[in-house]
Amino acid sequence: MNIESYAGVRAVLNDKGYPALPVLPGEKVPGEYVGGRWRRMMRWQHFCETPPPPTAHLLWDNMPGAGTCVPLGGACFTNTMWHGASQLVAVDLDHDVQGIHADILRAIPESPCAKRGAKGQTLFYMAPASLPGRNFRVDTDDGSVGVLDFLASGKQTVIPPTIHPGTGEPYVWLGTPLWEIHPAHLPELDADVVDRLARILRAVGYKPSLERATGRVDARSSSYRAINDAALVSLRTWVPALGIPVRRSGDGYRARAVWRGGDDFNIGIHRNGIRDFARDKAMTPLDLIMTARSCNLRLAKEFVLQHAN
16 A cells, blocks of 8 residues: 555554544645645544544545645544544654753653654654643743644644655654554553643743733733633633533533534633634633623623632
C-alpha cells in the first residue's frame, strides 16, 4: 500500500483505529477539493468525536496533493472497540525556553510515537475524555512564545509524510508511526496532567490567564480574574442556569451555541477552561454568560456572584 498519499495514510490509520482528515496543500488545516479548487474544511471539529463516514472517504481519497492530519478527541475507533472513556491527545513541544522541555518529558510517560515538523516534537497519548486542551505561553525578551500545547478534543495535528509549509520538507516520525500502534497501546495520561504541566511551567514564567485568549475581558483586572476563577470551580451552580441546552461531559459540561443557531454540543466547559470548539476559541465564564444570556458585563458578573457560591 502506498502510504505516501493521503488515501494510503488514511487507510492504515483507520485500520489501526484512528480517524484522518485531508489537509489543504501548503497549510496545516483540514481542507476539501471542491469544484476544481481547494478550500478550508468547515466544521471539521465534528470529526473529533464522530469518525468520518465511508462516503467522505470516497471523496477525500481522490483529492490531489492532500496532506493528512489526525483529529484529536474521542473518535478513536476500531471494528471491535470504542474508547468511550478515553481520547487521543498530543503533547506538542514548541519553544524550549530555558531547557524546560526536559522537565516536561520527565513528568509524563515516555511515548513510543512522536513526530516533528520544523522544531520540537509532538507526542501521542490517550487521556480521559473530559480533559480539555490548553496552550501554554510564556513571556520572554523576544515576546510571548508558545512552550507547550496540550492538544485534545477540538484540535488536530498534521502527521508525516505531509509537507511542512514552513520548511518545504515532510514531517517525520520519531519512533513508531501512529498507524503501527493500537490506541490501547498508547500511554495513558492522568486526569491531572494539565495542572501538573502548568506547575512545571511556572518555573519559566507561565502565568495562567484565561481572559487573555478572548480580548473581551481585561486580563489585567484582578476583579474579573477572581470572578472567572470562582466560576470555574463552581460549574454545577451556574452552568445549568444559563438557559441554553447543556449536558454533562465527564466532570464538566457540553453546551449548544444556540445564539448562532448551533445544534451541536460543541462548547466545552471544564474547570480548566471553556472552549468553543466550532470556532476554535477560548472563552472565559463571563464571555460565555454574556453571549448565552445576551447581557452586558455587569449583569454577567451579577449572575456569577448570584450562582457561584
